[in-house]
Amino acid sequence: MGSDKHKKIKEAVKKRYSEFAEKGTSCCPTCNYDVTEQAKKIGYSEKELEQLPKEAVMGLGCGNPTALAELREGETVLDLGAGAGIDVFLAAKRVGPKGYVIGVDMTETMIEKANKTVQRDGYKNVEFRLGEIEKLPVKDNSIDVIISNCVINLSPDKLRTYQEAYRVLKPGGRMLISDLVTKGKLPDRIKKNFDAWAACIGGAMEKNEYLRIIKKAGFTKVDIAAEHTYIEPGLDKALAGKIMSVQIRAYK
Numbered sequence: 001m002g003s004d005k006h007k008k009i010k011e012a013v014k015k016r017y018s019e020f021a022e023k024g025t026s027c028c029p030t031c032n033y034d035v036t037e038q039a040k041k042i043g044y045s046e047k048e049l050e051q052l053p054k055e056a057v058m059g060l061g062c063g064n065p066t067a068l069a070e071l072r073e074g075e076t077v078l079d080l081g082a083g084a085g086i087d088v089f090l091a092a093k094r095v096g097p098k099g100y101v102i103g104v105d106m107t108e109t110m111i112e113k114a115n116k117t118v119q120r121d122g123y124k125n126v127e128f129r130l131g132e133i134e135k136l137p138v139k140d141n142s143i144d145v146i147i148s149n150c151v152i153n154l155s156p157d158k159l160r161t162y163q164e165a166y167r168v169l170k171p172g173g174r175m176l177i178s179d180l181v182t183k184g185k186l187p188d189r190i191k192k193n194f195d196a197w198a199a200c201i202g203g204a205m206e207k208n209e210y211l212r213i214i215k216k217a218g219f220t221k222v223d224i225a226a227e228h229t230y231i232e233p234g235l236d237k238a239l240a241g242k243i244m245s246v247q248i249r250a251y252k
Helices: 003-023 035-041 046-051 086-095 108-121 158-168 194-198 207-216
Strands: 076-080 100-105 126-130 143-149 169-182 220-229 243-251
Touching (some): 003 194, 046 086, 076 086, 086 100, 169 207
Antiparallel strands (some): 220 243
């Protein structure tokens, strides 16, 4: 895939997520569902949602990576594609005042939205940085745990993304990723559709190939912690049963 197509994919993704941040809409704006109920469906408990700033819950994602990341007090956590901060703010509570959580996102309006929450609510152990997950604005060997929620499928260069994740993790560090993968290949019309990419579908990779990419980046003990068939209102009928939501754990 050439750099021109990479650029167009990123532009489509930024446009879509800027609209989410500005309008407060979800991945399925015509589906008329409550974002809190959607968050519960993908793995967030009512107790967790009650602890969170309302603005951080946008009905985005395909899992709850903080639930399986086994975060401990004092750890430094990095969220790839943090959006409005739902997983960052959850992680901040788990690592406590001696811990630190960094959220990276390439969409300016999402970073602005998240930073307003930080300033309003006085979070001291949270930081949001503008940047791309293929080129993280984070130091080498500085992170204990990496989390991400339905974001890496949006990247046109997944190997580079995982190489960057490997670079910033401390030796012995761990990663817990929620993402979408496929059973078999997607139709070309889906893979070439920028709207499908921005909807987290067009860039989804076949499951075994996705795991191979993570291992190629250097990670070990790569395993699927949980998986289920992804069901989304308005999903193309040709994709029924082909999209899987997975939570993958791996170590440096």
